[in-house]
Amino acid sequence: DTAVSQTPKYLVTQMGNDKSIKCEQNLGHDTMYWYKQDSKKFLKIMFSYNNKELIINETVPNRFSPKSPDKAHLNLHINSLELGDSAVYFCASSQDRLAGFQETQYFGPGTRLLVL
């Protein structure tokens, strides 16, 4: 059973389009995250949600909007895609917000986004 799953795995789209990436975890965790990994493999957190509440919102463009319909899902919607949005986006989850990073984070397989 996949613990943290993401769809789609690959996403190729034109500049200016709007796209969404979905993430689901079946671990019963309270906290979920979105990370962006750029072409140089540098990994940086974008957002974190705990029980559907936004708790970390790094400096990312307003075109990126996370949505958490329930604590098992955290979707990432991107408006007006730009060339620089091309990257690998990872979803992750951990058990307890209060423990913060002390809780092990479980990562999904990533979504490879290419904007043409």
Added chain:
Amino acid sequence: AQSVTQPDIHITVSEGASLELRCNYSYGATPYLFWYVQSPGQGLQLLLKYFSGDTLVQGIKGFEAEFKRSQSSFNLRKPSVHWSDAAEYFCAVGSGQKLVFGQGTRLTINP
């Protein structure tokens, strides 16, 4: 601001040889340190973590890491690598409620 530096972008070792991947951090207080591995096309998997106590930490897959406060380092080691260890390795420091990652070290294994 907290930061993590992995000085080696790419390392190649022979199968069966020993391995050490370097990690240096910048953090004002007692650091919480992690090593993650990313296999090709996969997400990240936690290898080990250090919060306090014994400075030599054992992890999965035969890896260990040693925290050296005086050198601000948390190097990852393995006595004998296997071909399946070829992957990208990330060091990270806990900051606030998030992880700050280094830029990664790509490990290639020669047969």
